[in-house]
Amino acid sequence: MLRKQFWAGVCGVLLVFGMVFGPMDGAIAFTDEQNLLLQAWRYVSQSYVDETFNGQNWWVIRQKFLKRPLNTQEQAYEAVTEMLALLDDPYTRLLRPEQYRSLKVSTSGELSGVGLQININPETDLLEVIVPLPGSPAEAAGIETKDQILAIDGVDIRNIGLDEAAARMRGKKGTTVALTVKSAKTEAIRTVKVTRDTIALNPVYAKLEEKNREKIGYIRLNQFSANATEEISKSLDQLQRQGADRYILDLRNNPGGLLQAGIEIARLWLDQETIVYTVNRQGIFESYGATGHPLTDAPLVVLVNQATASASEILAGALQDNGRALLIGEKTFGKGLIQSLFELPNGAGMAVTVAKYETPLHHDINKLGILPDEVIPQDPIPYRMMATEADLQYQAALELLTQGQAIAKAA
Template sequence: MEEEWKKKKQKSFWLGVIAGVCVVSAIVLGCAIGGFLWFKDNSSKEFLGKKESTKLRVIQAMISRYYYKDVTEEDMADGLYKGLVASTDDPYSQYFTPKEYEQLKEETSGNYAGIGALLGRPTGTTNTLVTKVYDNSPAQEAGLKKNDEIVSADGYRSEHFETLSDFVNHIRGEESSDVTIVYKRAGKEKSVIIKRKNIEIPSVLYYMLDQKKGIGYIEIMEFTGNTQKEFEHALADLKRQGLKAVVYDVRMNPGGLVDQVTGILDDLLPKGTTVSMKDKKGREVTYSSDDRTQEKIPCVVLTSGQSASAAEIFAGAIRDFKYGTLIGTKTFGKGIVQQTMPLSDGSAVKLTTETYYTPSGDCIHKKGIKPDLELQYKFKGDKERADLSVDTYDYKNDNQIQKGMEILKKELSR
């Protein structure tokens, strides 16, 4: 399992994982009435009065009569709902159509029907590159390799999609359906038909760094629905290999599910609060670890500016419990929590509802977490290979991993 961090540490990629930098916990609130979500609130007047309703009907009529393309009533209604949520001026709050909500649940579950390849876009380009091909996947069977450029899917070219997420969603589809992929390798294009199948996306990667010293490595790439189980399996397997100390890596982790990160912290830490959350009325929810399990293994945690949200909950708890040493650069600084609230028609609304605090009471929103040891990432290998299909990444050339191993070796020698 030693194909980690690859060239994504050498080039800046936005990975095609749409769960993104948000902490999501689905709850059901209220009910859908006439297409709107209403909560009983005696302190506010009815949102849509006669004046607002009349204006909406006028705008609808103008669109239907004058807009140069046909717009369905469903699309207009969805635009209305999206606009209402957008009034919060919050990039993390949004309205999901039923189709979009199904995609969100698929992505956060860690399972989807697709080709089994992780895609990325080099910063500032519209090129789509294969950053990883999963074992026993349709992509592997079709011959796709890391660093192949995906030119198009079913005739739709990559550069015509505004975001990588849109292109990834286009490639995904129903299980057993076909998608025609045109890819480029060494300047030559090739077309291949790939049959989609259900893919379980691993969120944890692990291996031994130093068998003799017993130093292991666990990268948590994202906190999806399977992450705690994957993490526990990784830790147990490394222990069977003689684990005595571990490097945890959340450098490229954009966040994910609250219950998964707090579950992992419960596995590791002694009794105490691991994170607390407060809403605008000051109501607090806390997550805690108990005494049933506690790992007394020396550790370091690698962080970067792309460590966000749930990854920062993880790093913040490790820091405040003085459980391990944080190495790398300051984290992203997303200290707010979103809740996704389903509606009866299959749609959903995601809203930022709370601010979270580390065990010491620190609010890290918009300021991030400063590591104990600040160390810029510097890959010491060959970054300028003309043949990008050759992966030159090696943890021995990763200065942050090497610093982590150095610290752990000193701790083990005490």
């Protein structure tokens, strides 16, 4: 039986480990390369969210690609990549072995690289920085949110995919990588050599803030990794012991992560409400709800911005739709799709969009995002300036909480 782990993130997937399917075409003997292509084709055929396959006959596509010369593993990878491109879905993609390993590592533990969260901007098709991680080599090099990465070690990013770009930036600690960067603010182009380092993936930062004699717990969640729920719980417990009786949950620049982590974290704040609906290719709804054991019912404000995506939007939408929190900041990214990743031979993997999600009030936020209750425009700021006097959105949240206007569920 397959084990599944759902993922909802800008670059995220649902992990399916274990079973490898053999030929399912009668007595025909296929080569290893053809079997890899067929396996990728079957995963899409069985699971892809759009059963029209972008208006194409998926069986005809299968036959077309089987006629191609597939004599090497590289030729098979290229064929799978071209086949998936016909779906016109940037989230359904092939992950070569190194990319697949890196993706699994990114949900827990640590990795070695430059410390950038990146995405292909759907409007420009350019590689864009979501955010440099705090204390990372990328942040030290002055790379900022919304900067464009034009080339990696001289390789034009238009010639490689998102996952390969991420893989090229990762590497052994102490090695260097040359990034050609276009500034979002000045449009100046520069090439900077960045020395890779070990990137800690602790997803939570917390502190106690005092304003107008009120004690406010601030929690920033950077990613929905496997240990995110535990770290949030620890932070809440510590802040409560310090006297916090109202909270700010900062989801800005959070690209998402494990769907289950998003659901579990929502349960820390909600009672018995619906958290999210998922909708499969047949239009069948499945709901996930709270269990009735929130850790706190204290007033809550959630900070969001244009880089708040996917699992972050699930959490923000659940708290907003259920009247549990007020949202402050800017409209969110707008990724309402859930991927799954299926294992392929020789350590490769494949991400497939398998469902979409809707908020508790059935808002489909894909490409639309979530509009905050209070819109506070703010240019992107580095992590070191977040939750400081220079952070306009944070200051607005503090003001709202100390005026007693934030929403909390009754005990």
